[in-house]
Amino acid sequence: MKHIFLVFIAVLQLFGATVKSPIIGLNEDLSEVSIKVDNIDVGVSGFVVHEIVKDKRSILANAVVKSFDPVSKIAKISVSEFNSLSSSALPNGKWSIKLGDEVVLAFGYTRGILIAPNEEIYHRITKNSSLQWVHPDLFATMLSFNGHPTPLRSDFLQMSIDNSVGLVFVFLQNKVYTIDAKSFKILAITDAALEQKEAKLPFYTRVQEINAAWWGEGSSRLKEYEPHYYELMIKANSDNKELYDIVKAGGKELQDLLEEFEIKG
Known part of the structure; x- marks a missing residue:
């Protein structure tokens, strides 16, 4: 368990405070911008903020770290439409991203949710952490409202x-994966040697039953714990060699997932 606590401490140290940096470069179609930052991991998400007038700001776009050069300290940031607060009652501006706008990364990294197979593992991992844990009951309630007893990537978003x-x-399988909730990129993989006696599906929650929609993706009951969550991670991390090696050594029930990686061999 010592290793698990250490990773949570590392997460708080690296991402406990948001990272803010002005845009120093952008491409023609405004799909990618550059910032200078001491250190950042690929996959960390956030948004681009534009100052309309002094002390008045607006979020213009979602942002995800695409690459980071530790020598030049330049991070390439992929940007996309921000629609998290879409509402016909809110005013719409016609502002575009420009040099000097601020990129805010790692927003919300002091709050996390743990997907665990049973109550014992959930409590052993979370009990000594200073992260603000959102209880999986809240997620399960949301899934029930969506009719998704099998969680989708969109549900996590x-x-x-x-x-x-x-x-x-x-x-x-004796590891804890730290994932950016929006990009679903893996930020860290930590050993966690905990005996798994049982698996509650789709994950540990005190919600007795998650309602299912009549049809559509996510409406089927989850039959196996590990393959589903590995598949969700692979879709967003198909070039992750460490994940590939773990899945390759993970048993016969995971071998079909190897075809979803960009890595071969």
């Missing part, structure tokens, strides 16, 4: 937006 959750932690 909605949970992140609705509850200002920056990090998702997933326990799988």
Whole structure:
């Protein structure tokens, strides 16, 4: 358990405070901008902020770290439409991203949710952490409203937006995966040697039953714990060699997932 506590401490140290930096470069179609920062991980998400007038700001776009050069300290940031606060009652501006606008990263990284197979593992991982844990009951209630007894990537995104959750932690086969809740990029993989006696599906929650929609993606009952969460991670991390090696060594039930990686061999 010592290693698990250390990773939470590291997460708080690296991401406990938001990272803010002005844009120093941008491409023609405004799909990518550059900032200078001491250190940042690929996959960290945030947004681009534009100052309309003094002390009046507006969020213009979502932002995700695409690459980071530790020598030049330049991070390339992929930007996309920001629609988390879409409402016909809110005013719409016609501002565009420009040099000097601020990129805010790691927003909400002091709040996390843990996906665990049972109550014992959930409490052993979370009990000594200073992270602000959002209880999985809240996520399960949201899934029931959506009719998704099998959680989708879009459900995690909605949970992140609705509850200002920056990090998702997933326990799988004696490891804890630290994931950006919006980009779903893996930020860290930590050993967690905990005996798994049982698995409650789709994850540990005190919610007795998650309602299912009549049809559509996510409406089926989850039959196996590990394959589903590995598949969700692979879709957003298909070039992650460490994840590839873990899945490759994970048993026969995971071998079909190897085809979803960009890495071969």
